[in-house]
Amino acid sequence: MQQQRIVIIGGGIIGLSTAYNLLRSGIEQVTILEQAIVDHDQASSHGISRLLRFEYGSDILYSQMVQLSLQRWQQLEQTVKRTLYTPTGVLVLGSEQDESTRASYHTLRTMGYAIERLTHADCKQRFPQFRTQDFDFLTFNMNAGMLHASSCLQALRTYILALGGKIIEHHRVTQINNESEREPIQLQVTGGEVITADRVVIAAGPWVHRLLGKMELPVRLTRQYLLYFSQLSAERYGVYNFPSFIADDLYGFPLHTTGNTGPLYLKAASHSFGAPAEPDEVPPIDEKVIKQVARRLYTILPELEQATLAKIESYIYDVSVDEDFILDYMPQDHRIVFATGLTGHAFKFGLLLGEMITGLIRETQPVVPLDRFRLLRFRQPRQASAVVA
């Protein structure tokens, strides 16, 4: 295994996290091929922030995975001596009836987290920016927060290079030739170059169907928007004065920026799955969707209406049919592992998913039971989900 050449296709959070884990496990020849550059602005991992929430309803496996993930982010933070995570806390505005809010509260309590249930009066006193009257189950979890996405990618990039890994940018893999298991895998790259590998990890984000189209994976691509508001007072909307929040499908963050410089934005979005999307296509922004999201945000945060909607970004989710990730070997060829169906919630799990993929490559005991994430689940009735031992 130590002598094997492992090539990872894609330098997003999943590809980088896999390289990081493979190198740390002692594998020496690890190369990432990235069609553009790490942290480019069409990749799903791009941007200034990602929410790290523990709230997954009664689905304890995901909450446990968040717990494991946060430990790994904190370890990386200590190693690279750079802020990757800010514990902003997460305020959830939910209802007694919804599937998630009460269930998350009980799950997290069972796990030992000091998640609080707030009355309207508590919420008004602590977070007067919010209008909560349309909600009747309010919680606040101080452990959750915001990952500085771009800093995470750059930190991993630096660390991978320091560990002896290679990152080759502007190399798009156009074809994977793996006909004979006795021959190494050949990766055709734009420009005609052929790169040879013993094992391959496909972590191509929204481009997954370009390389795995024949598999007809149950994954659809959707267009998602992020709204950036400026001209808000740091005293009212800055980190530690204002929490990250979730309200139905809407979510957002306190004022922040990338690293220590640049304008401060309150970033907010809807997690509802948008219109069908195609990678490499950047259609005009759908103003109707933006207006709807903004109007709903103004209902929760009335002062936002006076702020400036300074920037809108558009990205793609790769949504699996059951919204669980897909991590598996390619059928008929265990030399190739792929990750897809990340369904707009995988960034926080990046380091852990990289560790799980490393386990698949090394064929070691997985840190998290993998059954729920295997392709086989689409061919057999759903089992109760295993929890982390």
Ligand SMILES: Cc1cc2nc3c(=O)[nH]c(=O)nc-3n(C[C@H](O)[C@H](O)[C@H](O)COP(=O)(O)OP(=O)(O)OC[C@H]3O[C@@H](n4cnc5c(N)ncnc54)[C@H](O)[C@@H]3O)c2cc1C
């Ligand atoms: C708008 C938005 C908001 C989100 N918010 C959150 C959040 O708050 N919390 C959370 O946990 N998660 C969130 N997510 C989910 C998370 O960001 C994604 O699941 C994750 O970043 C996907 O990472 P990836 O590495 O699979 O894909 P990507 O980041 O897209 O990386 C794939 C890379 O592969 C490269 N590539 C593709 N094909 C080839 C090829 N043939 N050859 C070479 N390179 C190739 C691409 O250029 C790209 O850089 C969000 C996602 C989006 C889009």
